[in-house]
Amino acid sequence: MKKVLLVLGMILTLLLTACGEKKEASTEEGKLKVGLVLSTGGLGDKSFNDLAYAGMQRAQEELGIEFKYVEPASVSEFEGFLGEFAENNYDLTIGIGFQMADAMEKVAADYPDSKFMLVDMPVEAPNAIGAVFNTEEGSFLAGALAAMMSENQKVGFIGGMDVPPIREFGNGFLAGARYVNNDIEIVQAFVGGNSPFNDPAKGKEIALSMNDNGIDVIYHAAAGSGNGLFEAARERNFYAVGVDSDQDYLEPGLVLTSMLKKLDNAIIAVIKDLQAGEFEGGTRMFDVANDGVGITELTYTKEKIGEEKLAKLEEIKQMLINKEISVKDEISKLN
Numbered sequence: 001m002k003k004v005l006l007v008l009g010m011i012l013t014l015l016l017t018a019c020g021e022k023k024e025a026s027t028e029e030g031k032l033k034v035g036l037v038l039s040t041g042g043l044g045d046k047s048f049n050d051l052a053y054a055g056m057q058r059a060q061e062e063l064g065i066e067f068k069y070v071e072p073a074s075v076s077e078f079e080g081f082l083g084e085f086a087e088n089n090y091d092l093t094i095g096i097g098f099q100m101a102d103a104m105e106k107v108a109a110d111y112p113d114s115k116f117m118l119v120d121m122p123v124e125a126p127n128a129i130g131a132v133f134n135t136e137e138g139s140f141l142a143g144a145l146a147a148m149m150s151e152n153q154k155v156g157f158i159g160g161m162d163v164p165p166i167r168e169f170g171n172g173f174l175a176g177a178r179y180v181n182n183d184i185e186i187v188q189a190f191v192g193g194n195s196p197f198n199d200p201a202k203g204k205e206i207a208l209s210m211n212d213n214g215i216d217v218i219y220h221a222a223a224g225s226g227n228g229l230f231e232a233a234r235e236r237n238f239y240a241v242g243v244d245s246d247q248d249y250l251e252p253g254l255v256l257t258s259m260l261k262k263l264d265n266a267i268i269a270v271i272k273d274l275q276a277g278e279f280e281g282g283t284r285m286f287d288v289a290n291d292g293v294g295i296t297e298l299t300y301t302k303e304k305i306g307e308e309k310l311a312k313l314e315e316i317k318q319m320l321i322n323k324e325i326s327v328k329d330e331i332s333k334l335n
Contacts, residue, residue, distance in 0.1 A: 008260075013178070020172070022253070031065060032065040032066070032274065034056065034059065035066040035068055036068070037078060037100065040073065040099070042071035043071065047244050048096050048097060048119070049096060052094070055263055055267035056094075059268055060263055063275065070250070076194070082100075083110065086111035092116065092236075092279075093268070094267065095117070096119045096263075097120055098120055098121040104128060107129045108127050109125060115128070115281075116145050116276065118131065119266065120132065133293050135259070135261070135293065136168050137293055138172070138259040139168070139176065139259050140179070141173055141295050141313065141320070142241050142295055143173035143175060143176025143179075144180045146177070152216045153181060154217075155173075155175050155177045155218070156187045156207075157169070157327040158189055158218060159190045161186065161192060166190070169259070170188045171334065173259075174334055175331045177332065187213075189210070195225075196225065197222055198225060199228075200231065201228060203225035203226055203228030204228030206228075206229075208232050209285075211315070217240075218240055219241035220242070221238070222243075226243065226303060230242075230247075233254045234251050241256050241259065242255050242258030242262065242296075248299060248301070253300045255301075259294075260293060262291060262292050266292055281330070288317060289320070
């Protein structure tokens with residue numbers, strides 16, 4: 001019997017290795033073991049996967065965990081990878097992205113004594129945390145800055161699809177702009193089509209059309225289609241605003257800022273709770289107050305913005321933290 005168990009353990013270990021294991025900390029007794037199942041696309045996406053991996057590296061350095069990660073080639077592999085980590089008695093298994101929700105709910109039910117975290121989507125399982133991000137608040141900050149920097153008093157938003165999760169980005173941004181300047185003109189448009197999140201040509205077309213109408217600061221929540229916005233900003237010399245990760249470097253000085261979903265901070269927070277014995281399943285919101293969303297350090301634009309506007313932006317941030325501004329209420333004023 002012992003030999004059978006030993007062989008099974010070796011097989012599971014080999015499966016993890018063959019299916020994309022890239023990083024493993026040295027194994028030490030008493031260390032928390034965390035498994036990370038990345039979204040399709042893997043490392044190098046300059047977005048969610050890279051941020052999640054950075055969070056794991058931070059957790060390794062700051063909290064002393066050990067971790068492994070895998071890079072699924074397709075959605076069909078999610079369930080198998082999640083299950084392998086649970087089968088190997090990992091203390092926490094983390095999945096990235098909404099596409100993993102069904103697989104995680106199934107695996108969490110199959111392994112009720114294991115703990116899971118799904119990033120960027122609620123998950124219906126008592127032993128899993130669904131980490132979600134208040135994109136309206138983060139976008140509100142970006143919109144406030146956009147209004148301060150718009151010379152023409154016109155700002156725009158480009159979304160990938162006209163669906164509620166994408167509208168949250170746009171509504172927050174436009175509400176932030178209107179909060180700073182009640183007379184500012186606000187416009188939004190959506191890429192749509194067969195590739196709403198991977199059509200940079202359409203993204204550029206929309207951005208150029210907006211700029212033709214005097215819009216001089218444009219925010220996107222359109223993934224790869226947003227690359228067209230950055231190209232248009234370079235050609236026409238207007239400000240773009242990035243999303244999810246720090247995109248400021250893509251066009252230094254022209255990407256005014258980026259609205260950040262701080263996946264690394266969310267991962268650190270959940271691992272800390274697990275270490276403290278305070279892990280509780282359910283939906284967990286990450287917002288401005290707990291440093292789950294925000295904007296970049298403005299590395300390339302801080303001097304252009306100036307101290308007065310930076311001070312005003314910090315004041316708005318503190319009001320969000322103190323719940324003195326309700327973004328929902330401000331959004332309701334748009335209509």
